[in-house]
Amino acid sequence: MEVDFSMQECLLRHGIKPSLQRMAILGYLSVTRTHPTADEVYNALHPALPTLSLTTVYNTLKLYAERGVLLLLLVDEKNVRFDIDTGRHAHFQCIECKNVYDIQIENRDALYKKEVDGMKITETHLYYKGHCKACLFNEK
Amino acid sequence: MEVDFSMQECLLRHGIKPSLQRMAILGYLSVTRTHPTADEVYNALHPALPTLSLTTVYNTLKLYAERGVLLLLLVDEKNVRFDIDTGRHAHFQCIECKNVYDIQIENRDALYKKEVDGMKITETHLYYKGHCKACLFNEK
DNA sequence: CTTTGTGCAAATTCTTTGCACCAAA
DNA sequence: TTTGGTGCAAAGAATTTGCACAAAG
Secondary structure (H helix, E strand, C coil): CCCHHHHHHHHHHCCCCHHHHHHHHHHHHHHHCCCEEEEHHHHHHCCCCCCCCHHHHCCCCCCCHHHHHCEEECCCCCCCCCCCCCCCHHHECCCCCCCCEEEEECCCCHCCCEEEECCEEEEEEEEEEEEEEHHHHHHC | CCCCCCHHHHHCCCCCCCCCCHHHHHHHHHHCCCEEEEEHHHHHCCCCCCCCCCHHHHHHHHHHHHHHCEEEEEECCCCCEEEECCCCCCCEEECCCEEEECCCCCCCCHHHHCHHHCCEEEEEEEEEEECHHHHHHHHH
């Protein structure tokens, strides 16, 4: 993999030393838009990076979440998923194929409040569940 | 525990036979507004119902979710939580004390759509994370 | 050298499953 | 007597932890 300086800078900006493994994981998250689980990240990178361990994937994803590089997605009952896109958007998970898709939010400012009832808000999450186009089509 | 006919009716309406355990679990969920985990339900009922098993709690909560008696809450990274209030409202989880609170949603109709981008929506979830009043106060 | 990252194996936690027993229709 | 509910023990899956080695400054 070529060295991507923008990714290195991204990590340094968050106070994270850019190791080979960390760069690979960040690279994968940046390229895929599938909101992968830790296991999916591991399985995707393992062939090209045989020494990579699942532990390192977990360590790295946890570190990224703590430093605000990415967001935890709690949309799947089974696994935590990860989203490198920290911008204001919603998610949709198909209850058949389990895929997660991004969705635009219309009136963001009404949703992304700073506080409610005296509680200080640091994160806002909106997600939908249902049937995606592909699964609806296959049922016909 | 006294027999609560409204709870019996609730279960029958959803095609569920009202057993002692099921009534107790439904009763607990109706009374507590804490969005408990399966383990919390078990621990709360076990003293009064010593024969109750965690398996039955899981079985029952799963059944309730499938039949629409309650909603799964994915707001805590560790456990699934359960909400007997299936009405349109949002949630807030304090990242310090982990408590989950209900929040009113202002313009519901804008949020609770039937479909987006050709995907059929069956569930809508909005939740916030941050610091609750009590935890903010304690820090001072 | 000293610090920090990595990776294996084991442990932990949450949840589900298999199966035998029990209760109700 | 058949069906379905319960509960124990075991299994399974996701994630974390302890520790030794390796890498980087």
